[in-house]
Amino acid sequence: MALQQIVQETVTGLGYDLVEIDRTAGGLLRITIDWPWQPGSELFINVEDCEKVNRQLQFALEVDGVAYNRLEVSSPGIDRPLSREQDFVRFVGELIDITLKAPMGESAVGLVNPTRKKFRGTLERDATGQGWQIVWSDAPVVKPGQKVSKKRIPLPAHALGFTLDELRDARLAPVVDFKGRKPKLEA
Incomplete structure (x- = not known):
């Protein structure tokens, strides 16, 4: 399976939205997640959410043999990318x-x-x-x-x-x- 598909399925399966995937030449795999948006609700990603997704992604990436040196899961931050x-x-x-x-x-x-x-x-x-x-x-x-x-x-x-x-x-x-x-x- 392609990296995009593995990450997308894992993140959405846990109830989050995938915002961005960034892969650097140094082996860093950075995943940005957020809560699915519904008008009127403003939920924020916390450390426990990132930890939960990180653990699940480690297993999923290992099963599919995706090579990376370091995995980083984070919230979109104050300069959130807008793509969709x-x-x-x-x-x-x-x-x-x-x-x-x-x-x-x-x-x-x-x-x-x-x-x-x-x-x-x-x-x-x-x-x-x-x-x-x-x-x-x-x-x-x-x-x-x-x-x-x-x-x-x-x-x-x-x-x-x-x-x-x-x-x-x-x-x-x-x-x-x-x-x-x-x-x-x-x-």
């Missing part, structure tokens, strides 16, 4: 980083640099409700305690529509707030 349509649906309204496979090109002249491939902004559905877009503003971030003039004209927001096929990489933007987890605001 379901991931994008789950994280609508969140701040994400995307990298396009190809630069914007001539269609972006005047709006943004036509050679730009990396963007950080809020993930949204496009106007049709079928595609995706990222919305951002080039305005500097206001620091806590900083006074902002009431006469200051806000910079316009930019929107870039994309399909999943156009993306090289998409991840949640790693934003750390040391004041504690805040509940999501309902739209």
Whole structure:
């Protein structure tokens, strides 16, 4: 059996979602798992979950003769990769980083640099409700305690529509707030 199939069957058989498989040249096999997503529930992977999957994967990989030097099972973390349509649906309204496979090109002249491939902004559905877009503003971030003039004209927001096929990489933007987890605001 192929490595992808062995890992997928083992992880889903234990009730988790397979997020990513990474195999390095040094023999490290890194498996990233998460709980299956259901709207309204936010469960987080803990050490016991990773240990449980690790033990089961060791047996499954040994039975099928998969060679590796070290196995690492982890949670997706704060910079979780987004690869499936379901991931994008789950994280609508969140701040994400995307990298396009190809630069914007001539269609972006005047709006943004036509050679730009990396963007950080809020993930949204496009106007049709079928595609995706990222919305951002080039305005500097206001620091806590900083006074902002009431006469200051806000910079316009930019929107870039994309399909999943156009993306090289998409991840949640790693934003750390040391004041504690805040509940999501309902739209």
